[in-house]
Amino acid sequence: xxxxxxxxxxxxxxxxxxxxxxxxxxxxxxxxxxxxxxxxxxxxxxxxxxxxxxxxxxxxxxxxxxxxxxxxxxxxxxxxxxxxxxxxxxxxxxxxxxxxxxxxxxxxxxxxxxxxxxxxxxxxxxxxxxxxxxxxxxxxxxxxxxxxxxxxxxxxxxxxxxxxxxxx
Numbered sequence: 001x002x003x004x005x006x007x008x009x010x011x012x013x014x015x016x017x018x019x020x021x022x023x024x025x026x027x028x029x030x031x032x033x034x035x036x037x038x039x040x041x042x043x044x045x046x047x048x049x050x051x052x053x054x055x056x057x058x059x060x061x062x063x064x065x066x067x068x069x070x071x072x073x074x075x076x077x078x079x080x081x082x083x084x085x086x087x088x089x090x091x092x093x094x095x096x097x098x099x100x101x102x103x104x105x106x107x108x109x110x111x112x113x114x115x116x117x118x119x120x121x122x123x124x125x126x127x128x129x130x131x132x133x134x135x136x137x138x139x140x141x142x143x144x145x146x147x148x149x150x151x152x153x154x155x156x157x158x159x160x161x162x163x164x165x166x167x168x
Contacts (some may be wrong), residue, residue, distance in 0.1 A: 004050055004153035005034050011051075011127055012058055018122040019062045021111055029065065033058040055123065055137040109159035120145055 012033055017026035036057050044053055110118060119138060123129045129137065135145040 002038075005037055005054075008051065008054055009034060012054060014126060015055060015058055015119075015122060016062070018110075018118055018126075019058070019115075020035065024063075029058065029061055033061045052133045052137050053129075054128070055127070055129070056139075059138060075130075105159065106156070109156055113152050113155055114138070116144075117148045117155070120148040121152040121156070124149055 009030065011025055013030040016029040016033070017023065020026045020029055033054065037054050040057075043051055061140045110121065115123065116138065120134055123134045123137060124131070131149065132142050132150075135142040138145065140148075
């Protein structure tokens with residue numbers, strides 16, 4: 001179990017970053033989720049469900065944190081972190097700047113999605129979870145997961161069309 005949690009730490013952090021949109025809070029959330037998983041490792045019924053179980057714990061920790069934050073309404077709106085610059089030797093400096101701006105726009109577009117769509121997009125595209133597993137992680141129906149994925153993709157496609165239009 002220890003090895004599994006160590007192997008999944010980066011995945012949990014990435015997911016936490018999508019939930020929180022803040023590096024420090026994502027680290028706290030991931031650490032708490034991994035700690036809870038370790039404390040309750042005997043509750044895991046099937047090793048095959050371990051990844052979903054771990055993401056579900058992260059969602060629960062996030063929801064607990066949101067409940068606590070709501071009681072403190074003076075919390076500041078999340079800031080979307082700038083994407084890392086795109087590095088390539090084949091691009092001119094002006095192309096590198098444009099690429100970086102495009103990545104930032106896509107990341108902003110993902111960040112602007114409603115929370116459920118953002119979570120579903122991340123779990124599906126980044127973590128590679130199938131929709132039925134995403135539904136279990138987020139405690140929603142498979143139809144709701146499918147709908148959130150569809151709506152999120154549609155919103156991202158519009159954002160990408162805007163980027164593509166600027167390039168032409």
